[in-house]
Amino acid sequence: MRDDIIAVFVLIFGRAPEQFGDDTAPANVEGWDSVRHVELVVALEERFGCMFEPDEVPELTSLARIEDILRRHG
Amino acid sequence: MPIAPLEPSSPPAVFDFLERHVSARGRAHWEWKYQLDGEGPARAFYHTGADGTVGGFVGTLPTTLHAPAQHARAAWFVDWATRPGEGSVGVGVALLRRAEAATDVLLTLQGSVDTQKILPKLRWNVVETPATWILRVSPRAIVTRGLLRRHPWLRALALLPGALVARNRRVTRVRSSPFALEEVERFPASYDARWEVRRPEFAPLMDRSSAQLNFLYADFPEGGYRRFLVREGADVVGHLVLRLDRKEDARRGRIIDALWPRARTGAVEWLVREACEILQERGVDYIECTASVADLERALGACRFARLRPVPVWYHRLPDGMATPDTWFITYLDCDRAYR
Numbered sequence: 001m002r003d004d005i006i007a008v009f010v011l012i013f014g015r016a017p018e019q020f021g022d023d024t025a026p027a028n029v030e031g032w033d034s035v036r037h038v039e040l041v042v043a044l045e046e047r048f049g050c051m052f053e054p055d056e057v058p059e060l061t062s063l064a065r066i067e068d069i070l071r072r073h074g
Numbered sequence: 075m076p077i078a079p080l081e082p083s084s085p086p087a088v089f090d091f092l093e094r095h096v097s098a099r100g101r102a103h104w105e106w107k108y109q110l111d112g113e114g115p116a117r118a119f120y121h122t123g124a125d126g127t128v129g130g131f132v133g134t135l136p137t138t139l140h141a142p143a144q145h146a147r148a149a150w151f152v153d154w155a156t157r158p159g160e161g162s163v164g165v166g167v168a169l170l171r172r173a174e175a176a177t178d179v180l181l182t183l184q185g186s187v188d189t190q191k192i193l194p195k196l197r198w199n200v201v202e203t204p205a206t207w208i209l210r211v212s213p214r215a216i217v218t219r220g221l222l223r224r225h226p227w228l229r230a231l232a233l234l235p236g237a238l239v240a241r242n243r244r245v246t247r248v249r250s251s252p253f254a255l256e257e258v259e260r261f262p263a264s265y266d267a268r269w270e271v272r273r274p275e276f277a278p279l280m281d282r283s284s285a286q287l288n289f290l291y292a293d294f295p296e297g298g299y300r301r302f303l304v305r306e307g308a309d310v311v312g313h314l315v316l317r318l319d320r321k322e323d324a325r326r327g328r329i330i331d332a333l334w335p336r337a338r339t340g341a342v343e344w345l346v347r348e349a350c351e352i353l354q355e356r357g358v359d360y361i362e363c364t365a366s367v368a369d370l371e372r373a374l375g376a377c378r379f380a381r382l383r384p385v386p387v388w389y390h391r392l393p394d395g396m397a398t399p400d401t402w403f404i405t406y407l408d409c410d411r412a413y414r
Contacts (some may be wrong), residue, residue, distance in 0.1 A: 026163045034163055035192055
């Protein structure tokens with residue numbers, strides 16, 4: 001799952017996969033603003049075939065949290 | 075829960091957020107707009123971070139979308155704001171989804187620059203059928219345009235020809251008509267029977283019951299609206315709502331909303347001319363109207379209104395079989411555009 005999430009990050013932020021890790025967060029990824037976050041949410045939903053709950057959307061701000069939430073969606 | 079409905083007991087920080095990041099209107103405005111003294115479903119939601127900071131707000135104007143063969147719960151989202159900074163990333167989308175979960179059809183008109191960037195990424199669609207129409211009626215409004223706006227000395231020179239144009243442009247009443255306007259403080263409950271008759275003539279359109287019209291135009295705390303019943307003899311056959319206010323030092327008149335016997339030849343042009351005459355008598359500099367249907371547009375054109383700009387309608391999901399918004403009857407009533 002982690003590789004698939006990183007693939008989405010590569011697509012959205014246009015950086016090499018090795019640049020994304022546990023410390024990936026809006027504060028240390030250039031361009032991760034509100035608009036880019038929308039693109040990230042939609043791309044994750046399309047990739048994993050799920051729909052995030054409203055309360056989950058602002059929580060999708062690190063690879064670990066994204067992985068946790070996606071696992072809850074099965 | 076980080077997302078909560080706006081209630082009278084919501085923390086003062088939420089109302090501070092509204093004043094600072096949405097519009098400095100005062101608490102009475104928010105209590106009216108989101109019906110905080112009512113018992114209906116929540117109309118607005120806010121997000122609170124782990125430290126108690128308000129991160130964002132979304133407010134809706136619930137209504138009902140009536141189509142010829144069906145109706146659906148609908149809501150315009152009318153205020154949507156997040157606290158600037160990376161701590162609020164994702165809050166806006168979360169709030170939008172919360173608002174969407176509370177209705178069947180969620181829409182917005184126009185949208186800010188940010189809204190126009192974000193909604194397409196969320197697969198929202200847009201139509202640009204409605205448009206704002208304008209009639210400049212005072213010499214000042216006629217000459218305060220383009221080059222003349224930038225050069226005051228040219229404006230002074232242009233005032234005389236402007237006065238001639240204004241005289242020529244003044245909208246006059248229809249000399250003889252079976253219809254008449256009656257100004258009212260509130261729309262009576264009996265108007266609902268007429269609304270039921272008019273509804274299929276104008277569908278698809280949003281709710282124009284007496285309760286909705288009074289909420290929007292009689293109970294609005296800052297006032298400024300004038301409300302009329304359209305009469306034909308003893309019968310009520312429609313309604314008209316006008317608004318007067320000031321914008322950028324000019325007196326602005328607006329034709330906010332109207333329904334009329336749609337099959338009756340000349341009824342809509344009579345109504346537009348009456349509206350213009352009432353506003354002209356009050357000394358407005360210009361008159362605006364939002365229109366989306368051909369008969370109203372023709373009547374505006376006959377009174378020399380010019381199409382100023384489109385008013386995009388953004389929408390996401392629609393019930394099966396529901397016509398798209400390019401066919402809807404839309405005026406200033408829709409969304410909350412009238413008092414801005």
